Amino acid sequence: MGFFSKIKKIWQSPEDIAQQAVTEYADDAGATTEEPTSKPIEKAAETTTEKPVSEEWQKDLTLSLRQAEPRLSEWLNVILQGVDKADDTLWERLTFLFRALGAAEEEGRKFNEAFAKWLDNMGYQGVEEFRSELQYRLALALELEDEEDERDRLFLKLSEGISKTKEQITKRIDGLLSAHSSMDDDFWEEFEEILIMADVGMEAADQLMGNLKARAKAAGTNNTEDFKDILRDELEEIFKVGPRIEAVNPPEVVMIIGVNGVGKTTTIAKLAYRAQLQGRKVLIAAGDTFRAAAIDQLKVWADRLGCGFFAKGEGSDPAAVAYEAMDKCLAEGYDLLLLDTAGRLHTKVNLMEELNKIKRVVGKKHEGAPHRSVLVIDATTGQNALSQTKLFNEAAGVDEIILTKLDGTAKGGVVVAVSLQYKVPITYVGLGEKMEDLRPFNGKDFAKALLAS
Known part of the structure; x- marks a missing residue:
């Protein structure tokens, strides 16, 4: 199911979703009265078949989900409100989120079991310890990895990950731009040195500079103030992936x-x-x-x-x-x-x-x-x-x-x-x-x- 279909599902009436949830729980005799177990894996598996104490929490949760901005991070804020550790409430709410987004109940059950196993292995209990991992897993499981918020998280991770390369290239480029007012021969010679220092290599550096000079000429500019925009456009072109046949005969x-x-x-x-x-x-x-x-x-x-x-x-x-x-x-x-x-x-x-x-x-x-x-x-x-x-x-x-x-x-x-x-x-x-x-x-x-x- 696509992202917008999932949003549409969330925006059903709260009564419809709550009633659907209650109906799917209806085969069970009643609410559990067991003491919380120390085994999160077992509890996660049980939660998908227990009947909730009341359907009111489902109506309230649905209303909150509908009122939230349609982003995974915001939905997760709603799900985790009042939850400070991995307990029954967490598993119930995650199951409900899967159902509200139109995912099969079996998907929610498997997700809970796998995540509980991970928590058990890591020894995590508090939400702050596992929230980032939970959002990452939900983004993959619910096919929301291309969502804007998840892209923002990826961009931040990418920025942090290339910090050493960035220091090698960007700071030197900034110094180059401050020392030159035009893209003359001296400018290109110094830029080539920057590329070599960052291990772009001679052949690729020559090719890149040729492309950049052609872009600058086509744009009718020799001003170094335009250089970063020209370089950014060229890099985007270099990394552009052409269409490919993604379908395969399984497996x-x-x-x-x-x-x-x-x-x-x-x-x-x-x-x-x-x-x-x-x-x-x-x-x-x-x-x-x-x-x-x-x-x-x-x-x-x-x-x-x-x-x-x-x-x-x-x-x-x-x-x-x-x-x-x-x-x-x-x-x-x-x-x-x-x-x-x-x-x-x-x-x-x-x-x-x-x-x-x-x-x-x-x-x-x-x-x-x-x-x-x-x-x-x-x-x-x-x-x-x-x-x-x-x-x-x-x-x-x-x-x-x-x-x-x-x-x-x-x-x-x-x-x-x-x-x-x-x-x-x-x-x-x-x-x-x-x-x-x-x-x-x-x-x-x-x-x-x-x-x-």
Whole structure:
């Protein structure tokens, strides 16, 4: 259900929604009189089948939701009003929110159970400890991630994440603009130095400056006061993603490629986490069979996330792992297969042959697979990330890029270089260690955050 449909659902009469809620609870004998349990997971599961003490709270809650600004953050304010910890009231209200937005009751139940399990693992009870995570999960589960408020949260996170790159680029640009009144040869020479320092690279820097000079000429300006607007427009153009066919024949198969040490394992876990919050059944396959540690780490993450896992053991044929994982995926009704692969660049010829063999094998088992080949690169490696993109793109083909550790580097200019030289879309960026810190990449927001004063 789309966002505006959800708003329309909220704006039903309170009596209609309250009556619907009461009817759906009607099969149960009466209100619970149990003492609160110390097990939040059990309580979250029970709440979806208990009858509320009164329907008045539902009418009041619906009125408050209708009167609130139609944004997830405002709806969450209403839901959490008077709630200071994870108790019965929280689970009842979250269930009611799902119902009010037209989501299936089963979705609300699963959401409550998963969130309660997370709270239990983290040892959190107070609302202030888990509110941010709750909003993030609701945005994914209710398909509200593109909502303005959630975009604002992402923009803030992105701005914080690129602070080191921003310091390297923006402050130097500000100094450059204050020292020059026109975009003359000296201006462009100093700007090139700024780009090189930020690891944009010579080739990409030359291309970018050529584009910027053409934009300035087309706009009929040589005034440095116009430079930031011209640069922002150019960056938005560089990051623009063309139309792509998103539909796949399920299950979707995603092959994760990249050298060892770039964060593939945690990236796979974060992708699985996002997909599960969106209601997908996920299988992780350990195709990096040359490192026992890689298999063990993926198994730990799969167990933590509660998703499916397949491995054959160290030294197994990676293509055989992919083939049998595909068997399991089809037989057990998985929606998404995330296939890890090896990343041994010192044997790059064999590695690329291996990747192509995996692609052929899964394609025979499931027509159209793999649907995407995702390259993971580490932003902190700067120009090395650029050379890795070139190597994998030429040898195995890259459909999209995930850039990790962007929050830990001043070399974020590699984002520009990769997009400019290879025209491969960057779909996610890593902005921290937490599961929710893998965020969708938006080129317009990146340009805005980078050049903000």
